[in-house]
Amino acid sequence: MEASDRLVPIVDDLVRALHRAVADHQVTEPEWRQALAFLTELGTADEWVLLSDVLGISVAVDNNTYHQEGDETPSNVQGPFYRPGAPLVSPPVTLGRDDEPGDPCFVAGSVLAAGDHRPLAGALLDIWQTNHVGLYDHEDASQPEWNLRRRFHAGEGGGYELRTVVPGPYEIPKHGPVGRLLAAVGRHAWRPAHFHVKVSADGFQPLTTMIYFEGDPWLHDDTISSVKPGLVIPLAKHDRPDRLRARGLDRRFYTGAFDFVLKATRR
Ligand code: BEZ
Ligand code: FE
Numbered sequence: 001m002e003a004s005d006r007l008v009p010i011v012d013d014l015v016r017a018l019h020r021a022v023a024d025h026q027v028t029e030p031e032w033r034q035a036l037a038f039l040t041e042l043g044t045a046d047e048w049v050l051l052s053d054v055l056g057i058s059v060a061v062d063n064n065t066y067h068q069e070g071d072e073t074p075s076n077v078q079g080p081f082y083r084p085g086a087p088l089v090s091p092p093v094t095l096g097r098d099d100e101p102g103d104p105c106f107v108a109g110s111v112l113a114a115g116d117h118r119p120l121a122g123a124l125l126d127i128w129q130t131n132h133v134g135l136y137d138h139e140d141a142s143q144p145e146w147n148l149r150r151r152f153h154a155g156e157g158g159g160y161e162l163r164t165v166v167p168g169p170y171e172i173p174k175h176g177p178v179g180r181l182l183a184a185v186g187r188h189a190w191r192p193a194h195f196h197v198k199v200s201a202d203g204f205q206p207l208t209t210m211i212y213f214e215g216d217p218w219l220h221d222d223t224i225s226s227v228k229p230g231l232v233i234p235l236a237k238h239d240r241p242d243r244l245r246a247r248g249l250d251r252r253f254y255t256g257a258f259d260f261v262l263k264a265t266r267r
Pocket of ligand 1: 050053078079080081172173191224
């Protein structure tokens with residue numbers, strides 16, 4: 001069998017790193033058996049990807065795959081909670097229910113081409129998020145299926161506008177082997193609040209990314225280390241009665257803006 005030019009040096013490096021750790025820490029046979037049992041349990045619990053996430057490998061591999069250049073929007077990992085086929089809606093776009101609990105939040109922006117910032121009319125946006133207390137629809141029996149998951153097209157000028165609620169921070173699944181590992185090494189499972197977004201347009205590389213919010217308590221301590229400076233936006237709070245009236249609301253609301261800048265497909 002022919003050896004793979006790419007695999008051989010990677011396996012060599014991994015083996016060298018493991019030998020170094022075993023020697024430096026004088027790992028014993030019972031400890032190594034425990035480690036192997038943990039890896040077996042990871043597979044049974046289908047948590048290999050989650051392990052990759054909390055070790056920061058998923059983000060590193062995402063960066064290697066979709067390296068960001070110039071003014072392009074940085075990519076980010078998809079995470080385990082994406083569901084293809086969210087309801088496709090037309091403006092006015094609302095991600096949640098009419099009476100969705102939490103702080104209403106209006107987000108607007110454009111989908112643009114990297115370089116000349118030409119608007120990409122009709123680009124498809126696919127957004128998913130948790131509710132105000134950090135629960136996705138499938139984790140919360142009080143939310144209808146597909147709640148806070150929508151697809152919609154940018155307008156003729158590449159613009160979009162949506163209404164939603166400010167999502168809450170949340171802990172990643174922590175009742176399996178990965179959660180035990182985090183606890184054993186004194187780490188928490190929290191992620192800062194975020195929107196997940198996929199954006200696609202003909203002739204451009206599809207983008208998967210996340211948007212975070214300034215002031216989030218976990219912004220600088222994300223358990224999957226995925227926060228990037230170009231993906232953090234301020235949310236402006238509005239509570240003046242005239243502003244509430246103009247939006248037809250009886251409680252404070254927030255506004256934010258984000259432009260998605262896509263890289264042309266290489267021909
Ligand atoms: C998420 O943001 O949905 C996520 C990403 C990685 C691990 C767990 C959750
Ligand atoms: Fe998420």
